[in-house]
Amino acid sequence: MSAIVEVSKLVKRFGDLIAVDGVSFAIEQGELFGLLGPNGAxxxxTISMISCLIEPSAGSIAVDGSSVASAPGAVKSALGIVPQEIALYPTLTAAENLSFWGQMYGLAGSELKQAVADALELAGLADRAKERIEKYSGGMKRRVNIAAGILHKPKVLLMDEPTVGIDPQSRNHILETVKQLNASGMTVLYTSHYMEEVEYLCDRIAIMDHGQIIASGTLNELRNVVGGMDVVDVKVTDVSEGVLEDVRAIAGVKQADRTDSALQVLTPSSGSILGKLVATLESEGAHVTSVSVTEPNLESVFLHLTGKSLRD
Ligand SMILES: Nc1ncnc2c1ncn2[C@@H]1O[C@H](COP(=O)(O)OP(=O)(O)OP(=O)(O)O)[C@@H](O)[C@H]1O
Ligand SMILES: [Mg+2]
Structure with a gap:
């Protein structure tokens, strides 16, 4: 199988800042590929360069066999884009917005009408099609944004953090829509900084940080980066930096880092350290509210590779 998206040694500099620093990956036809990384990764x-919106400083990109540098027209017609920022006219209705975008993609007449109806149906908004966008909730706007990206039935859909800041119901709807589109044969590049979404959706995942891909593979391959270790999550209050050092000094503790509300410890054998771990924390005045042992997830992989939490 040949790749439908091929990104090779891609670089983007903004003055002195290297925003993308030698990124390579290939997405196979029909894959749901995740690009996971924190803010500013x-x-x-990367998505803007694939979409021909900004020019790479170096490297190459091909979509469906066409080069972004030499055949941007062919690339654009193979792509559907769901941008991070909402790209809709607030005073137009959802149907009018979609009609506008459909015409931009070269659709007209009955084909355009059908495409708008299909996209509204997929977005779960067929019954609100005639309302102005300004009356929509944030989640509904995002669903229209997705509908706009798929009107011309692109081979490859690029989605840039489509669920940021929306209600759980719209979020679930969007995740199911992505699955459905992929199941119908569309290749999807899905970016997010929510590891749960990427774990749930994606066949393969590239983890990005500071402009570089620091690991990639299937979820199981990425879990192996943490190498057969248990992840111990300790919910704890009043942790000082000194406590962290003491925890790292416990025999059998491979790594210890702070996450949002917890302390995460990697160990080859959780059974042999739990007692000592809790005792160490309490003796330093920290208050342990819960302890759980899980298998590694993408958060622990990221923590293991970078020493920081995805949500810093
Ligand atoms: N037009 C620009 N000019 C200068 N710097 C830029 C520009 N666009 C992005 N950057 C910088 O490049 C880096 C990467 O930004 P980018 O928007 O690609 O990150 P991101 O992974 O999409 O983050 P987020 O999750 O916050 O959307 C950041 O440091 C950002 O400030
Ligand atoms: Mg972004």
Whole structure:
């Protein structure tokens, strides 16, 4: 199988800042590929170069066999783009907005009408099609944004953090829509900084940080980066930096880092350290509220590779 998206040694500099620093990956036809990374990792910059919106400083990109540098027209017609920022006219209705975007993609007449109806149906908004966008909730606007990206039935859909800041119901709807589109044969590049979404959706995942891909593979391959270790999550209050050092000094603790509300410890054998771990924390005045042992997830992989949390 040959790749439908091929990104090779891609670089983007903004003055002194290297936003994308030698990124390579290939997406096979029909894959749901995840690009996971924290704020400022370079996800949007990468997507913008694939979409021909900004020019790479170096490297090459091919979509469906066409080069972004030499055949941007062919690339654009193979792509559907769901941008991070909402791209809709607030005073027009959802149907009018979609009609506008459909015409931009070269659709007209009954084909355009059908495409708008199909996209509204997929977005779950067929019954609200005639309302102005300004009356829509944030989640509904995002769903229209997705509908706009798929009107021309692109081979490859690029989605840039489509669920940021929306209600759980719209979020679930969007995740199911992405699955459905992929199941119908569309190749999807899905960027997010929510590891749960990427774990749930994606066949293969590239983890990006500071402009570079620091690991890639299937979820299981990425879990192996943490190498057969248990992840111990300790919910704890009043942790000082000194406590972290003491935890790292416990025999059997491979790594210890702070996450949002917890302390995450990697160990080859959780059974042999739990007692000592809790005792160490409490003796330093920290208050342990819960302890759980899980298998590694993408958060622990990221923590293991970078020493920081995805949500810093
Ligand atoms: N037009 C620009 N000019 C200068 N710097 C830029 C520009 N666009 C992006 N950057 C910088 O490049 C880096 C990568 O930004 P980018 O938007 O690609 O990150 P991201 O992974 O999409 O982050 P987020 O999750 O916050 O959307 C950041 O440091 C950002 O400030
Ligand atoms: Mg972004």
């Amino acid at each position: 370079g996800k949007t910059t």
